[in-house]
Each structure stands twice: as C-alpha cells, then as structure tokens.
Amino acid sequence: MTESGLYALMLRTAGSMGPTIERALAAGVVLDTWMNGQAEEHITPEAERVLDAATQEWARRAQAARAVFPTYPMPPVYVEAVFNDLLTGTALYVAQQATGTRTVSAAHAGTAVRRLAAFVAAEPDGITAAARYHAVVASHEDLNAVAYYGRMRREDFLWGTLHRPWLDRLLTPEWTVYTQAGVLRTVVDGEGEWVTLTPAGRALLDQLRRTLEAAGEFAWRANAQRWVIFGETDYDRVFDTVFPDSSSSTREWVARLPLPPGAQVLEIGAGTGRVTFELGLADRVAAVGGQLIALEPSAALLSTLKAKRAQRGADHVTLVQGVAEAIPYPADRFDLVLAVAVLHFTEVEQAVAEMTRVTRPGGLVAARNPNPADLLSIPMVATWFRSLRQLAERLQVPLGEKQGVAPGRVEAAFRQAGLVEVQQHRVPLRVTAADPDAFLAFVLKGGAFYQNILARLPIEERWALLELLGRQGRELALHTRPEEQAMVASSSVITGRKPPEPAP
Incomplete structure (x- = not known):
C-alpha cells in the first residue's frame, strides 16, 4: 500500500x-x-x-x-x-x-x-x-x-x-x-x-x-478513574473535609422529605452511604416501616455499603448494583426517588426520566446537586492550579468539566419527564482547599473534574503532574490564610411530583 x-x-x-x-x-x-x-x-x-x-x-x-x-x-x-x-x-x-x-x-x-x-x-x-x-x-x-x-x-x-x-x-x-x-x-x-x-x-x-x-471513550476513562479512586479513598472524610457544611444541611433536608407509612424509597448513586446511613435516610425509612433500596454502580462502594448496613443491622435496606440511566425496577414502584450529588455524573435527562418512570403516580422525585462553580475563584487554588490552566490553553481544551450541573438544566429535565409541582431553591455550599490532599483527591482524582486535560497527557505525565500538584498544594496551604483557601458556592435542591392517576 x-x-x-x-x-x-x-x-x-x-x-x-x-x-x-x-x-x-x-x-x-x-x-x-x-x-x-x-x-x-x-x-x-x-x-x-x-x-x-x-x-x-x-x-x-x-x-x-x-x-x-x-x-x-x-x-x-x-x-x-x-x-x-x-x-x-x-x-x-x-x-x-x-x-x-x-x-x-x-x-x-x-x-x-x-x-x-x-x-x-x-x-x-x-x-x-x-x-x-x-x-x-x-x-x-x-x-x-x-x-x-x-x-x-x-x-x-x-x-x-x-x-x-x-x-x-x-x-x-x-x-x-x-x-x-x-x-x-x-x-x-x-x-x-x-x-x-x-x-x-x-x-x-x-x-x-x-x-x-x-x-464517549474519554468519558469512560473518567468513570474508570472514579470507580478505582472512590473505592480506595476514605471518601466520607474527603467529602466532609472539602465541603464542611454539606452534611448538616443535607441531614436537615433528608429529615424534611415526606414519607408515607410503609414508604418504598429508592436512593440513586448511594456511594459510601453518607446519605443512606450517616445522614439519616435509612433511619427515617425504618421509622415509617418502609423499605429503602440503595442503587450504586461501583462494586467497591457496594462493599462499603454492605459493611455499614451490617454494622447498623439495617435489614430494611436493600443494596443493588445499577446506574441512574437504566434503573433495574419496573414502572410506578417507589413513593420517593432521590439523588444527592449524583446528577452531574450522569446523562441528566435520561437519569431524571428513569427516576420518574419508577416513581408511583403521586410520588416524589427529589435531587440535590452542586451548581457549576469556578474552583479557581479560591485564591489558593488559582495559584495552585496555574499549571492546569496553562495546560488547557496549550492543549486548547476547556478548563474543567462536570463541576456541577446547571439548575436550569435539571429543572427542564424534571418538567420534560412530566413531573408537576416542580420547586427548586439554592442552598449555600462552602468549599475549602485547606486540606490540599483531600481537595486534590476529590476534584482531580475521584471527581475527575479536569479529566478533559488529563486525558490528553501521556500516562507518566499524568502521575508526575498529580505528584507535583500534591507537593505544591501542601506548600501553599502553609502560606495562605483560611479566607484564601475557601469559597461559598451553592447547591440546588429540586423536587417534583409524578401526576396522580386520573380518577375513574
């Protein structure tokens, strides 16, 4: 030839x-x-x-x-x-x-x-x-x-x-x-x-x-990275370190979710079980004599969930491997379907449509998700991630991805799925890089928010960059003030009800 x-x-x-x-x-x-x-x-x-x-x-x-x-x-x-x-x-x-x-x-x-x-x-x-x-x-x-x-x-x-x-x-x-x-x-x-x-x-x-x-091959790489990192990281500690106020506000939100007697509840992307167990969802479902199904794609995180369930004797919690875009349950199955800090890792419209499909007529679909935020507005991070910004310019790719999902997109997905009584509001979300190792583990490894840059690097350069950023972050944390290490972003909380069946 x-x-x-x-x-x-x-x-x-x-x-x-x-x-x-x-x-x-x-x-x-x-x-x-x-x-x-x-x-x-x-x-x-x-x-x-x-x-x-x-x-x-x-x-x-x-x-x-x-x-x-x-x-x-x-x-x-x-x-x-x-x-x-x-x-x-x-x-x-x-x-x-x-x-x-x-x-x-x-x-x-x-x-x-x-x-x-x-x-x-x-x-x-x-x-x-x-x-x-x-x-x-x-x-x-x-x-x-x-x-x-x-x-x-x-x-x-x-x-x-x-x-x-x-x-x-x-x-x-x-x-x-x-x-x-x-x-x-x-x-x-x-x-x-x-x-x-x-x-x-x-x-x-x-x-x-x-x-x-x-x-979608680059997206697959990002997910492969998340599965491994989440499975090998003390994710609960990392999350609470980077978002120190999130647990308390999420716990309050979970406590207010309406649950009928015997409620059938589905949690999408249960992860390590923060919401499931630590933040009270399983306890609330047990209190009304209901059943909770926790859906999670990662086998490693399912193992974590199993251990927590055993520690608490939570027999009313069923653990199932699966993804938001293809929920393995029939239509009209649950009184409440919720997703916390999950939708930005999914095909939003498909995930919301599936959540709606498995919700009973008159049931509730609820989500809580970070809004897009520029992490470089944290002064310390702006200095720290300068090399990432330069790489993005050199490679001619956007700086970062999947750092939240626009609330307008989620609301549109709720309405497109046929939900009514759609209500949405924002809550503050403090983000801190005071612990640079935790911050790096979350945003660059587990969250893979800069995957579109890392995917362009040869493998040895990827690991060299991560090691360099780790050293730089620890040094910067010693020489910056607390107010230079944090920002206030926001999360959106949204609910919608599946229309009840028409009266005969």
Missing part, C-alpha cells in the same frame, strides 16, 4: 469508528489505558491461562481472515498484542465492576472472553472491528504522546517508556506503519534520534481525538 493510500485509510477509519467504539463500550469491551499504574493489578495463574489461550485463538483467527488493521500482514507479536490488550483490559474492568478490586480470577477472564466473542459476532465487520477499535485507541496514545512532548527519543517511543509503560514488547510494528503512512518522522541532531509528528500526523491525531470524545 502506498504512503498516501495507507494514510487515507487510517484517517478514514479514525473518522468512522465512533459507532463501533460506542458499541464496544456498551458491551463492556474496553482497553484499560487510563488506569494503568493507578492501582495494583493481579491476574491469577488460572486467569492468565484463560486469557493466553483466548489470545492465541483470536490471533490465529485474525491472521487467517487477513483481518488485522491497518495493514496485512502484521507481525504475529502485534496481532497477539491487540487481542491480549482487549481481553486483559476487559477482564480488569469485569473484576473492578464485580468486586471493586483489580484482581482477575478465571471467572472474570472467562467473562471477558465471552464479551469479546459476543461483540465480534454482533459487528458487521466482525473481527476487523475489534482490530480497528484497538488501533484507534492505541494510535491516539502513541501520537498524543509525541504531540505532547513535541519530540520523543526514538528509544523511548519504541519502548513506550513515557506513554505505554506496561508494554513488554517494542512498538516496532506500529512505528513501521506510522512512518509508512507519513504521520511520524525521525529527526537526528547532536543529542540523538528523535520522533516528531508530521502535519499529516497532527491531522490524524485531531480526528482521533474528535472520534474518541464523541464516542
């Missing part, structure tokens, strides 16, 4: 793979590039055998079908790496969702094998779709690293030292394709041999970014 033909194929594929990536993510077939190095991984020997056997079988099929992208033939080591990455990433994801840890058992590995098989069987392009999916994500990691550094030592690129340090092979096959397509080139000077992007490479990288953003 000519250089222009190969480049055109790569550019065309980068622009057309969005729907395939969406389907892969929906099927739970993922590449685990984001979380590598964040949490300890362990794949049991039995799981290794399952994954290795499947890798060999998929590689054999791909070679036989001449299905490997972007060119054929590709070296066997590359083909095996494609399917090893897909299977291992999916197995780690399965383990994280099932147990809240990154320990992969043979059962998790088997689930990953079945997921990949089902995905390939459902795709019009079959096994080629899987290979192209891998190529789009991996190419983004490679080209993005070169773009970030401006130039990389050739040996660092080939070994993946700075951007794919988990590899146990050279990126020679990829390098051959990139140079043949004219997206990377070598520059030699007195300091050595360097890899740089060509104008064609920059155009390809721009298209890869657009595709991954639109397909």
